[in-house]
Amino acid sequence: MFASQAVQGQITTKDSLKKNTTVDIERSDTTKIRDSTEVRLGDSTRKNNTQRPPKGDITTTIKYDARDSIMMDVTGKIMYLYGEAKVDYGATKLTAAFIEINMKTNLITAKAIKDDSTGKVIGRPVFKDDAGSYEADSMVYNYKTRKGIINRVVTKQGEGYIILEKAKKNEKNETFGLNGKYTTCNLANPHFHIQSYKLKLVPEKQIVTGPFNLYIKDSPTPLGFLFGIFPFTSRNTSGIIIPTYGEERERGFFLRQGGYYWAVNPYIGITFLTDFYTNGSWGATMNTEYKKRYRFNGSASLAFNKNITGDLNRAVSEDFWVTWNHSPVPRGSARFSASVRAGSSRYNANNTFQTENRLSNTFNSSISYSNTFNVGEIPFNLGVNLRHDQNVQTEIMNMSLPEINLQMNRVYPFKKKGKAAKNPIQNLSFSYTASATNRLTNQAPSPGAFTSPNGLDTAKVDFNFANWAIISRRGSMGIKHTIPVSTTMKLFKYISLNPTFSYEEWWYPKKLNYDDSNPDAVVVDTLNGFSRASSYNASISLNTRIYGTYQNIRFLSKKVVGIRHIMNPSVSFSYRPDFSEARYDYFQNVRTTSNPEGTLVSRYNGAGFVQGAPAGGKSAVMGFSLSNTVEMKVKDDKDTTNAEGTKKIKLLENLSFASGYNFLADSFNLTRVSITARTRLLGFIDLNSTATYDPYTWELVSNEGGNIIQRQRDVYAWSRDLSITNPQIRGQINQASIALSANFTPESFRRKRQKKMNQLNDARENSELTQRQIMNDPNAYVDFEIPWRLNMSFNMSYSKQGFQKSVVTRNLNFNGDVSLSKTWKISATSGYDFDAKTLSYTSLNVYKDLHCWEMSFGWIPFGQFQSFTFDLKVKAAILQDLKLSRRRTWFDN
Structure with a gap:
């Protein structure tokens, strides 16, 4: 045995029973000692010269390091590492105050030590492998069988922390523990934990426990179960969703928003939710979320509710609601997106708990596809849209199935390629736009002054398949072509002259005919067949910019350098011929008893002609406008980047006047x-x-x-x-x-x-x-x-028509929040109607960060949606069902 102040080295072993082991130790005094030994693990040791391992054997290197010292027992094949010891064995890494490596038994032992001066335990072993990271008081690990015994271990899995008094780790990286605690609180003494005598940890998958119960601080609660499964995989996993319970005045006791989450695959997840009420009402919802990395993501939902209200006079309503949101990742020229919100008119009133949906009367949807392509060298933009708009109060629904737009980019036929235009001919350009629409509606057509021979089209109908024949008859289809031609030129260097010419053409599958043979009742008939109408107009505009600068105005302030007034005057003239003349056949003169001379009525009149039609009457309009901007330049001593040391302040961002004069109008020429x-x-x-x-x-x-x-x-x-x-x-x-x-x-x-x-x-x-x-x-x-933050807005509007009484509305709205501390935040939204002398929709919300828990309180103190909500829940998503909720909504009143 020998001792050395070495700080690093490595041991190379083979995974067979008979291994060549090479020990390398570098001294801090640069002296190198090298022993070449052949080690039969678990057997005696014999000297042999170093040989190249047989081809095909797998070699694993144990790397070690220590701050204080390393001691090696060559005979016993045991190495001792002191002070910030580190051992790396493939994917396995271990650090501790003391580590012992026994090459005979293949065991690595790690322990913490007590500091002599403070008495604190330091250098607790930290073990890391593919299954995660473990911190313990001591551990023994067999680096060959990958099994180990760990005392007082703490490990983090997903969002949670696991504390075990004693644990055993097997070769599958599974951990079996006694006296286990599971929590998402990262404090040494957690605010809460789930405690179980027996616990099994399956890395990257789940925790399985025997009987468990919830502890708040160190006090047990009666909340628990016979067994527990807590998933924490990074992938989607299926599981049960616990419902909320409560009572409503109309529908009785309920279990709401409970169901099952199905992880179809890593890209799609489906949630099935149900609502049940004791009076017989029920509801079902299916939510789907999907995502394809670098391509698209979105969500869709379909909800159906059957509501039963009333005791003696029971009323039954069936409502549905559909949503779909699809967002592509910008890639190439093609793009598909969707935003759909549609359903029964009474769905939100009967079922939704979201105040913003209750307050909204209109909902819109769109599904769109766009692409850019070239025809020769000319770029075209294609857009295909499916649109829907719905008013839940009037129950009127309109749908565009589809709406197609084709637009050609502006073309300069006389401009030299790669060079700037120098004259009006080279500036001459044109473009082309085609717009096609097929619109359906359940709205009743306006009767106007004439009667329709079709008695079915006299009232609004429900938008459903049973009324499809009426809805399709009320529909409108048309195509509009637009070709604008324009150029630009300079007059006297400072005036821009812009002549334009525009041609428009409409295509419809029908037109109207008015039968006034009976002057008391004019009959409107529809002539089916291709019908074409066109119009054109020409215009010319002049515009320039005038600057006025006022200097030497130091009497306002010593810092004022000058004031600049910018004016943008514009004059235009446009002409359109009278397309109500008989030679065009776009209008028909209809005579009635009250008007024997007749009135010109368009053959493309009404909502059935969605793209519009040529207008009647000549028009020669001169338009004029003037916009103003006022700026002030002041000295700015703090601005070191500006050589002049000044900055601009806009006193008036815009002040505009606009009007026009129609020379061919028979009266009221000035607009x-x-x-x-x-x-x-x-x-x-x-x-x-x-x-x-x-x-x-x-x-x-x-x-x-x-x-x-x-x-x-x-x-x-x-x-x-x-x-x-x-x-x-x-x-x-x-x-x-x-x-x-x-x-x-x-x-x-x-x-x-x-x-x-x-x-x-x-x-x-x-x-x-x-x-x-x-x-x-x-x-x-x-x-x-x-x-803190405070947003305020004041709006006042005024309208008056002649001698009629003026109508004035005044509203003040505000919303904001303030953080009383790092853990407390209060937000509020309200407003005041000065005419009704009442507060508008008002809400107050309080949020408290309780470290691993969070508390929120929402209150709507008055009005139709008077309610309150209180939630106390764990932050971690894995324990989101561990919460206390108290709610009272407008349904409960």
Whole structure:
């Protein structure tokens, strides 16, 4: 036996009974000792020269290391490693304060030691292999049979920790333990654990226990079972879902959202859930989740519920709901996605527990496919969509099956390839778009002034297969082609001139014919067959940009360098011929008893012509608009990257005016003037405002008992018509709105707070002044380091039509949260309607992080959805059913 201060070495063994063992030890003083021995494991040792192992034998190397010292008993073939000892044996790694390697018995023994100065146990053995990591007080491991005995072991599997007083590990990496504890709390003294006398750990699969019960701290609870299975594999595993229980006023006692999760394969998982109520109501839901790495992921669900309400007059309703979300990973030019939410109109009212779905009246769905391809050198974009929109209040449903869009990228036929366009001819471009739609609806067609010979199309019907004949008859199908042609040129270097021409054509499988032979009842007939209509228009626009700079305005502030005003004026002119003329045959003159001269009515009128149709009447409209932006440049001493040491501040982000004049209209040639404004106040308040000004005069005909009869005259507000003797309003703002929104965070106030603190530091010499400033403005010294957030918005709208009473709505909405500490967070959502003088939908939520547990409380204090929920549950997903819940929803009231 000899002792050495060596710190590293290796032992090479073979897996047969007769092995060649080479021991290499490097001294810290660079002296090398090498022994070549042939070891018959479990037998005597004899000297032999080192030979190359026979071809085909498998060699495993034991690598070792120690900080303090290594002692080798050559005769007994035992090696002792002291101080941060390490042993690597293939995939097996062991560290401890002391390790003993016995090459005769193939045993590795590891122990912790007590520190002489502190008395603490240090260097607890940590054993790692393919099955996981184990920490223990001591262990004995046979590196040949891969079996071992471990005392006081702690191991982490998945999200949980396992503590065993004594454990045995077999060659399959399975661990059998006594006095076992399982928890997801990572504290030395966990907040809770599940305790069982016998326990079996199957790595990467599950834990199987005998009779067990739940401990809170070190106190047992009556919660337990005769056996337990806790899966923790990284792959999907099937299992039972425990239902929640409770009572409802309408449907009685219930077991809700219980069922089974089926892991079909690593890419697909299906959840089957059921609801049962003592009054006979029941429900079933199937949820599917799927994922293909680098390709797509999504989820789908199908729910059916049968509700029975009432005692004497029992009412039965059957509802269903379908959802599907599919998201592809961007790859290539083709893309398929889906977002579907559809079902019975009463499903959410009868079954859902999600407040946002209860508050929503409309639901939309879309399934889309898009692709890009080339025809020659011209790129095309193809889009195919299936759309659905549904209003659960009106029970009206519309579906587009399908909606196809084909768009050709803009082409410059006269432009030289690879070079910029230099003249209007080279700038000339055109594109092409085709849009085809097949739309179905259960909405009743508008009767209008005429009657339809089909008496079935007189009312709304349910959207189902029984009414498919009526729904398909109300459907509409059409194709629209659009070809825009445009170019651009410069006038006087600063004015852009943009001429455009647009051609549109519609294809329909039908058109309308109006039979007015009986003037008391005009009959609308449908002429089936291919029908084509077209229209075209031309326009030209001029736009430029004007800059105005104001300098030498230091009287505003010493930091103001200048103010710049940017104006973007635009003038356009468009012309469209009258497509209601008889030569086009797009309109028909229909005479009635009340209108013997007749009225021009489009042959493509109504919802049955989904793509639209040519418009009647000539149009020659001149449009004009002006947008304004105002910026201010100020000195910024803190900006070292800008050579000028200045920064820009937008005083007015946008102020726009727009209107138009139709030269061919028989009256009311000037359109209403629209005004929009947008800016930011104080750096964090967004202001958006819109208004519409009507430039014509309203005349009050009579006002008896509040019944206002009025008419609008073709007289401008700035003109005066002496023939109007009745009360009049000469021009008015008939619509206006203003929206203010702000997002408050600690960062919003830190700069202001720092500025005030700097001012106080400068005046620190005068303590009396400092104290007085603190007393005058104590809010400046609030600790804004606490994370918090507050979003507020104020909306006001105004509308008025002539002498009618104006309608004003005002609403304030806010939501936010504050973290009282690292573990406490409170959030709230509410609002106030100033006209109804009531609070809007209000909710309060409290969250508490309890280390391995979490607590949440949600409260809707009033309103239709008055309710509260309380949950106390384990964070880890593996023990998500270990929870305490108390709920009272609007169903329970």
